[in-house]
Amino acid sequence: MEIDLPLGVKFLAVGDVDGNGKEELLVSTGKDVKVYVPAGELQPALGGIDIKGSGLEDHLWIDTIDLNKNGKGEIIITSMSRKPQSENIYRNGSDALTLSSVTSGGIISCIYELQGTEFVLLYKGNVFLRKVGEQLLAQAYSEDSGFTGPVFNVIWKEGYTKGDSFSLPKGVNLYDFVYVDDPQMGRLIFAYDDDGFLNLYDKDMRLWRSKTNTGGFLSTFKKSSAALSVGRGEWSMKDRLFLKNNGVLVPKRIPLVEMVKGIGYKKSQIVNFQWNGLSMEEGILIDNIKGSLLDYAVTGDKIFVLASPAFGLGIKLENILKGENPLGSKLYIYSLIRG
Secondary structure, rough: EEEEEEOOOOOEEEEOOOOOOEEEEEEEEOEEEEEEOOOOOOOOOOHHHHHOOOOOOEEEEEEEEEEOOOOOEEEEEEEEEEEOOOOOOOOOOOOOOHOOOOOOEEEEEEEEEOOOOOOEEEEOOOOEEEEOOOOOEEEEEEOOEEEEEEEEEEEEEEOEEEEEEEEOOOOOOOOOOEEEEEEEOEEEEEEEEEOOOEEEEOEEEEEEOOOOOOOOOOEEOOOHHHHOOOOEEEEOOOOOEEEOEEEEEEEEEEEOOOOOOOOOEEEEEEEEEEEEOOOOEEEEEEEEOOOEEEEEEEEEEEEEEEEEEEOOOOOHHHEEEEEHOOOOOEEEEOOOOOO
């Protein structure tokens, strides 16, 4: 199924945010998060309520997780703030996670929960947040390097508190990895590197690296001038990795012109990687997604894929007149059950 979205949607997530046992589809415009019933033509859920964002913040990632175990998924939003904030600072108790008095600019993450007929802010702080399995993980932000310091657990103890940190291979940050289990070696780490190649690690030892990269990342930022003399001058938010049936789903983008970056993508794929004990076997799960894949979400036997058409395809005159993105975005719904 293909749905022509009226808004410039950038990110997707799924989760049971109202506790009724059924998952909702969350879509981010980059500023606001709206909630839909994930069926048919996407009818608004929860009476059409949404999370209004700040005009000074741009979403980088959304997730859902029921960390406080009350049956309702909290909504996780990580954003880049473009200007100093003058409003009151939200603090979450006195725990160390709230190194979180929110400073001017930089990264801001918020956690919301549905209470009654509105989404209530439970936490706000200057860390990146991401769900991995049933865990909520975090990492600090630095203007010099983007990500800094170890990745650590966030746990619920009558509030969101900082848990243990853990070791990852050098250069692997919060949004780069998922775990892959091997019956002999135990837990392995499957991760992007900064060039978009895929790697498999046993602790710090690399077991495998992909022969080609995944086509580049869509959210890339320049490091501060102080960092340019050391290492790379940019840092990126990597694409979503998802574990499904012992495999890892990975987005891949095919450029309009081979070996030329920055002019757009003619199509995208979702590729499935499975570890066979010697290497990662690669198979295309979904092919010929038109244009650039922006994000995707998996629920049950369905994959929701958000894409922006290649330049020149699907241009909307009405969006130009409104001052909106003329390319718009499309939502594709695929079934994982092969008929």
